[in-house]
Amino acid sequence: MSKVFLFDALREATDEEMERDSSVFVLGEDVGHYGGSYKVTKDLHAKYGDLRVLDTPIAENSFMGMAVGAAITGLRPIVEGMNMSFLLLAFNQISNNAGMLRYTSGGNFQIPLVIRGPGGVGRQLGAEHSQRLESYFQSIPGLKMVACSTPYNAKGLLKSAIRDNNPVIFFEHVLLYNLKENIPDIEYFIPLDKAELVREGSDITILTYSRMRYHVMEAVDILVKDGFNPEVLDLISLKPIDIKSIVISLKKTNRLLIVEECMKTGGIAAEIIAQINDNYFDLLDAPIVRLSSQDIPTPYNGNLEKVTIIHPQQIINSVRMLLR
Incomplete structure (x- = not known):
């Protein structure tokens, strides 16, 4: 290594x-x-x-x-x-x-x-x-x-x-x-069409990718201390979506939160929600929640820029809402 x-x-x-x-x-x-x-x-x-x-x-x-x-x-x-x-x-x-x-x-x-x-x-x-x-x-x-x-x-x-x-x-x-x-120092490959199970859990499935993986895991550390048990999947494959892995997780948890840095309108979360609602709606015990960036050009001002993207506290609040 x-x-x-x-x-x-x-x-x-x-x-x-x-x-x-x-x-x-x-x-x-x-x-x-x-x-x-x-x-x-x-x-x-x-x-x-x-x-x-x-x-x-x-x-x-x-x-x-x-x-x-x-x-x-x-x-x-x-x-x-x-x-x-x-x-x-x-x-x-x-x-x-x-x-x-x-x-x-x-x-x-x-x-x-x-x-x-x-x-x-x-x-x-x-x-x-x-x-x-x-x-x-x-x-x-x-x-x-x-x-x-x-x-x-x-x-x-x-x-x-x-x-x-x-x-x-x-x-x-x-x-x-x-x-x-x-x-690893030895050669290895990762499939282009598979999500990664980052953390196993039973209460709720959290889907994310790229930088938001770290915001999600920061939120999960706090949620676990509060007695929650989230499952986290890093999508990795954005096209095609690894819907099979998502469904396997959803069958355990029956609740879904999607966290992305993409824009809300027409984003990756929107596509996942459409596929779940079309084909796996009966697995849901609560509406799907998505946390996405604001539908605006990203401001140059540092404080305004922070407001446009999702932060760990928003993830924590959403999980608590879905599991209350």
Whole structure:
């Protein structure tokens, strides 16, 4: 076991896959000589050279289109967005090309493409650098979406994503890069379509992902002291949703709380609620509660920014309400 930061776990995964397979390459803004905006590609340029760690101009639609074309020809591109918000400039290439070409080509083309980078609400990054793009991309056919939350799952998920033959959007939270954790020195992989059972419990199921995992666990520590026994699942797979694991948990607890940093309107929680209400409504002993970010551009002001996202006390209050 080695103790590594989350950004180092991502770098290790990238390095191992590039060393194993010469068709894997990285492209994006500042990924080469600078080593990436959060140092995920640090030192890879010196090892692999300009053609496999490719610094691009600030032209997201162009280099995303180039990545899709490279994937069609048999390469395995990893696109790093300096900030995931910037990839909205490549929305057409991600949706109409990366997402749909395998289907519209009649299966003649595969698109083994990973799109990754930092996102989420950071520390006063302003509205255009605090985007949560899960809700933007979840309805696009052909895409997979995963959100890492620990150094361990970050490495295992990224290795799986690089080897997958479909386009994968890989969400990293800007405030989690400096998390540190022991991870195995031996090679391992984590499935792209499975939720992680973080804590077993019997009273209520709490679903979450990414940074909100830590807000949930902070709340759970207090709830346990008060005699509650919550079960916590980290979704990890945002598309497809691992509804099977959610239902297994819900059969035990019969109550569901969803905690996300995504916007409330059209967010991941909205999709889960729809699926549960459509197919598993009889498992519920109480209405589903979702805690989501405010439907407003994230303010630059620090105090206002804090108000837009969910905090542990809100989670505690919601659990107490559902279990009273």
